[in-house]
Amino acid sequence: MSAPPPSMRYPFRRTTLLIAATLIASLTTVSASATERASDVAPLKVDLPAERKAASDFLGAPIIKGTLDRRAWSAGQPLSGLALPTPVLIASGKEPGPTLCLTGAVHGDELNGVEIIRRIMFALDTENLTGTVIAVPIVNLYGFQRNSRYLPDRRDLNRYFPGNPAGSSAARIAHHFFQDVISHCNALIDIHTGSFHRTNLPQLRADLSNPAVSKLSQLFDNFVVLHSLGTVGTLRRAAVEAGIPTVTLEAGEPLYLQPEEVAQGVRGVLAALHGFGLMGKSSKVASEQKVFYESVWLRADQGGVLFSEVRVGDAVKEGDILGSVTDPITNRSSVVRASASGTIIGMALNQMVMPGFAAYHLGLAKAAGATLQQTAEGAANAALEPVRKAVEEVAKEAAQTASQSGDNPEAVSEAARRAAVEAVVNRELPSSARGEDKSEHELPTPEPDEHPE
Numbered sequence: 001m002s003a004p005p006p007s008m009r010y011p012f013r014r015t016t017l018l019i020a021a022t023l024i025a026s027l028t029t030v031s032a033s034a035t036e037r038a039s040d041v042a043p044l045k046v047d048l049p050a051e052r053k054a055a056s057d058f059l060g061a062p063i064i065k066g067t068l069d070r071r072a073w074s075a076g077q078p079l080s081g082l083a084l085p086t087p088v089l090i091a092s093g094k095e096p097g098p099t100l101c102l103t104g105a106v107h108g109d110e111l112n113g114v115e116i117i118r119r120i121m122f123a124l125d126t127e128n129l130t131g132t133v134i135a136v137p138i139v140n141l142y143g144f145q146r147n148s149r150y151l152p153d154r155r156d157l158n159r160y161f162p163g164n165p166a167g168s169s170a171a172r173i174a175h176h177f178f179q180d181v182i183s184h185c186n187a188l189i190d191i192h193t194g195s196f197h198r199t200n201l202p203q204l205r206a207d208l209s210n211p212a213v214s215k216l217s218q219l220f221d222n223f224v225v226l227h228s229l230g231t232v233g234t235l236r237r238a239a240v241e242a243g244i245p246t247v248t249l250e251a252g253e254p255l256y257l258q259p260e261e262v263a264q265g266v267r268g269v270l271a272a273l274h275g276f277g278l279m280g281k282s283s284k285v286a287s288e289q290k291v292f293y294e295s296v297w298l299r300a301d302q303g304g305v306l307f308s309e310v311r312v313g314d315a316v317k318e319g320d321i322l323g324s325v326t327d328p329i330t331n332r333s334s335v336v337r338a339s340a341s342g343t344i345i346g347m348a349l350n351q352m353v354m355p356g357f358a359a360y361h362l363g364l365a366k367a368a369g370a371t372l373q374q375t376a377e378g379a380a381n382a383a384l385e386p387v388r389k390a391v392e393e394v395a396k397e398a399a400q401t402a403s404q405s406g407d408n409p410e411a412v413s414e415a416a417r418r419a420a421v422e423a424v425v426n427r428e429l430p431s432s433a434r435g436e437d438k439s440e441h442e443l444p445t446p447e448p449d450e451h452p453e
């Protein structure tokens with residue numbers, strides 16, 4: 001969909017200040033006299049690294065069951081201005097269970113996730129919650145206060161995870177956040193929007209070659225899923241590499257609060273909470289998800305004013321005109337066409353663009369088929385390799401026998417060939433040729449050049 005009319009847009013600065021003021025003013029610390037500790041949560045559902053900390057001590061105090069609590073996380077840097085306490089919400093159910101984490105505004109100008117998290121957290125009924133939901137509505141408070149995607153030093157926090165305690169300011173912040181908060185999560189949903197005047201169809205980014213991540217992505221109701229590993233340094237990729245199944249939820253555009261995208265995000269996350277077992281079993285049958293295994297960015301070939309003729313979510317065919325770019329000085333105009341059939345999963349808002357500007361993010365309709373073909377070829381080659389080896393053994397044996405009986409080289413060669421053909425035709429092969437049973441095929445992992453998340 002296109003950007004909402006100006007009347008639907010919230011004055012950003014006022015919204016920002018209101019949310020920041022509310023969250024910061026309401027920070028509380030928890031009583032240390034809590035008797036119940038959360039170390040007795042149910043066994044983790046996924047394989048987690050051995051060094052994972054027990055959830056019994058979260059940000060300096062035990063988690064109290066059956067409460068919605070607020071705490072503060074700070075990056076632990078002594079420099080003034082970099083030790084900003086960041087609000088953390090903890091909804092802990094009475095029943096033990098997994099810990100699911102929600103993070104928003106890792107990019108400080110991405111507001112939809114802040115509101116998605118607020119609606120989720122204050123709708124949770126801790127009396128009927130099984131497990132814990134830990135939420136950090138505004139991870140990058142520094143950027144948030146300045147309407148900026150970045151940290152104060154212009155670094156993108158979402159390129160520094162899992163961080164480094166001895167690295168740059170961004171790497172240290174990432175390290176502390178990863179250790180203090182993320183390491184307590186059994187699964188993570190990191191909420192983002194498009195970047196730089198672009199909007200995203202509500203969608204998940206997920207490494208579908210990872211079974212636990214694939215499973216997590218299936219819990220979201222009717223969400224479009226784009227398969228991608230994620231750029232190195234993203235919270236998603238670092239968390240997955242640490243054994244924490246993680247998806248990125250993308251919804252809408254930065255700097256604005258968009259009611260429809262927020263509502264879709266809330267529906268998806270609630271479905272995931274149900275599916276994860278935190279809110280009882282969902283009676284709803286999961287609807288089919290649209291999965292894109294590949295995507296491509298279509299670029300403007302000239303500079304000028306971009307006007308689109310499509311909206312996110314539109315299905316397009318190869319050759320369809322998606323928008324036009326017109327040079328305001330020469331009046332020369334050109335169109336951007338779909339290079340293949342697919343769905344518009346992200347796009348630039350109408351704006352001035354430079355040549356090469358990534359304007360439309362197209363989820364490829366045929367990519368799943370292409371991926372299946374690659375998977376089939378890979379499987380065939382893998383299955384044939386032991387067969388080839390076994391046939392080679394049979395042929396070698398026949399050649400040796402012929403050679404020992406004094407045949408000439410030509411006859412030896414013919415004996416080997418016959419033996420090989422017979423072995424294939426009659427399938428008289430050693431059992432080793434059947435190979436190992438590999439039930440999980442790895443998907444190829446295309447990495448389009450522009451997936452800011």
Ligand SMILES: [Zn+2]
Pocket residue numbers: 106107110191192193195452453
């Ligand atoms: Zn982002």
